[in-house]
Amino acid sequence: MSDQLRLELGQGEALRDAGAKAVLDRNAAWAEKADRCMKLMAVCGYDFTAEDVTAEIGQPPHPNAMGGVFLRASRKGLIVPVGVKRATRDARHASMLRIWRGR
Numbered sequence: 151m152s153d154q155l156r157l158e159l160g161q162g163e164a165l166r167d168a169g170a171k172a173v174l175d176r177n178a179a180w181a182e183k184a185d186r187c188m189k190l191m192a193v194c195g196y197d198f199t200a201e202d203v204t205a206e207i208g209q210p211p212h213p214n215a216m217g218g219v220f221l222r223a224s225r226k227g228l229i230v231p232v233g234v235k236r237a238t239r240d241a242r243h244a245s246m247l248r249i250w251r252g253r
Contacts (some may be wrong), residue, residue, distance in 0.1 A: 170218035177211045184210070184219040192228050192252025198244055199247040220250065227253055 174181040187206050191198045198215045210216045224230045231250040 167221075169214060170221050173212050174222070175191070177215050180207075180211050180215060182199075185208050185223070188219060188223050188234055189228065192223070192250075195252060197232060197249050197251050199237075199246060199249055201237060201242070202211045204239075216251065220248075229253065231249045 184203060187203050188198075191202065201222065203216065203219075203249060204210070218227070225233070229250040229252055231248050232251045234246045235249055236244045237247050
């Protein structure tokens with residue numbers, strides 16, 4: 151991998167992280183609710199996706215908010231990715247969802 155590509159990837163990750171933090175900061179009440187839901191799912195020991203969190207607490211207030219809470223939980227070591235599956239909600243158009251499990 152070239153130094154330039156490595157630099158661009160690093161910048162992309164920094165921009166992603168800053169964007170996720172900004173979205174969660176602006177939607178703190180929803181983010182706290184999502185954090186509590188994910189912690190409960192993680193300690194129960196079953197696999198879950200963003201669709202499972204949405205089913206419990208409702209749609210996020212911003213399209214990037216769900217990704218932000220999963221990124222934060224993953225960074226804290228609360229959850230780990232264990233696979234992928236197709237989304238079932240029509241609005242997701244059968245896109246791929248990451249499956250998570252609590253640590």
